[in-house]
Structures are given as structure tokens and as C-alpha cells.
Amino acid sequence: MRIHELKRGLFVSCQAQPDEPLFGSEYMARMAVAAEMGGAVGVRVNTIPDIVAVKQAVAIPVIGIIKQEYPDCYPYITPTMKEVREVAATGAEIVAIDASKLTKPDGKTTEQFIHDIKSELDILVMADVSTLEEGIAAWKAGADLISSTLCGYTPYTRKESNVPIELQEPNLEIIAALADKIAAPIVAEGRFWDYRNAVKALENGAHSVVIGAGITRPQIITLKNVTQINAYLQTV
Numbered sequence: 001m002r003i004h005e006l007k008r009g010l011f012v013s014c015q016a017q018p019d020e021p022l023f024g025s026e027y028m029a030r031m032a033v034a035a036e037m038g039g040a041v042g043v044r045v046n047t048i049p050d051i052v053a054v055k056q057a058v059a060i061p062v063i064g065i066i067k068q069e070y071p072d073c074y075p076y077i078t079p080t081m082k083e084v085r086e087v088a089a090t091g092a093e094i095v096a097i098d099a100s101k102l103t104k105p106d107g108k109t110t111e112q113f114i115h116d117i118k119s120e121l122d123i124l125v126m127a128d129v130s131t132l133e134e135g136i137a138a139w140k141a142g143a144d145l146i147s148s149t150l151c152g153y154t155p156y157t158r159k160e161s162n163v164p165i166e167l168q169e170p171n172l173e174i175i176a177a178l179a180d181k182i183a184a185p186i187v188a189e190g191r192f193w194d195y196r197n198a199v200k201a202l203e204n205g206a207h208s209v210v211i212g213a214g215i216t217r218p219q220i221i222t223l224k225n226v227t228q229i230n231a232y233l234q235t236v
């Protein structure tokens, strides 16, 4: 797939970790089908079994990732060529990688990493960044899409708060800053709960928006509703 073929709109992140109630490729494939039925232009999927199941179930483009932790290392979203090659072998149209400034587990910088992917594989690269500087560096290194995925999650962008991070507001300022300085498509991702903030991201210059928890993590959707309802009940 070429970058100009990518439609603008909503990408639904269909992910569940082993400790989540909907963990399992069958569930994630059904989530992806639901996303496609609802008009999503693509999906974002973690792990090879889930990507394979989703590729069989839907025709819309897949952003594939592998969350792989390495000892004493922050980058965990598709952090080395090993995971990138595995994602590419599934036929996923796009691979998303950690494009923070933090050194990857194999010692590479983001710039080297993107260069190596582009020299070896015919796959679109989405750079998951946490700051404007990281976005510019990834774009200059050849990334096809720049996404705000890691904003609020890297050690230097994390904020102390009593509110669990998944219930915090998204960072709309970084979207405007990225769109202002970068000619590649900007993807708004990370706590974009529904269409309200998604539209604000588009107004701020985003090409598309990824929504995950707000659509595919029912325990977090429930928690968000319970928090609001219980806050009211405490006042009466």
C-alpha cells in the first residue's frame, strides 16, 4: 500500500493484554469486524496471532505492532527489526514502532531503526512519538506517518495525577504542533475517547484518529461511567 491510498478517518485499536477480559485473537477479530462495519478506515492490532486473525476477518488496512518488553529498556512497541519483520510477514499494511528518543533494545537510534526498516521492507512506517522533536526526527528519517501514541507515556512526558492515565484527557496541543512542522500525515492517538476529541484533533491538523479504549476496552468504558455516576451519588 502507498501512503496516498490511506483514507482519512477513524482507526480502531483492537488490543487486549493477557490480564484483560477480552484477551484472545477471536475476540479481537470480532472487534475488528465491528470496527469495519461501523465505518472505520483501519485498525491497530498487537501480537502476531491477533494480526493474523484480524487480517483474515477484515479488508481495511491493519497497523500491526508487537508490544515486546526488554530488560532495563523503555521502548516496547515494536522496538527492534525482529518484531518489525514478524509484523511485515503477516501482510499488515503499516507497522507502528517506538520512535521516542530513547535508545532501542539493540542500541539503535530511531533514525537508524527507520532507515533499516525502509531499506529492507516494503511496509509503511508509523512513528509513535511523545514529543514534537521526536516527530520531526522520525519524519526526517523517513517515517510515513507520525502518531502521538506515546505522548504522556514516556518517562519525560508522564504527568503525576490521581486520575488513571487511561481516563485523562488527550494532548491536543501536540497534534497542532506536529501538523504545523511536519509534511507527513499526523495521526492523533492516545486517550481520544470518542468523536468529540477526535474532531478537535482533526481541526488541529490531524490526518486521522486512533481510538482504542473508548471503543474496545469495556472494563475501562465501564470504569469511566462508574466514576462519573459514583461522583454524583456521593453528592446526594
Ligand SMILES: CC(=O)N[C@H](C=O)[C@@H](O)[C@H](O)[C@H](O)COP(=O)(O)O
Pocket (backbone or CB within 6 Å): 013, 015, 065, 077, 149, 150, 153, 166, 189, 190, 191, 192, 193, 210, 211, 212, 213, 214
Ligand atoms: C501507550 C501505549 O502503549 N499505547 C498502546 C499502543 O498501541 C495501546 O495500549 C493504546 O490502547 C492505543 O495507543 C490506543 O490508545 P487509547 O486506548 O488511549 O485510545
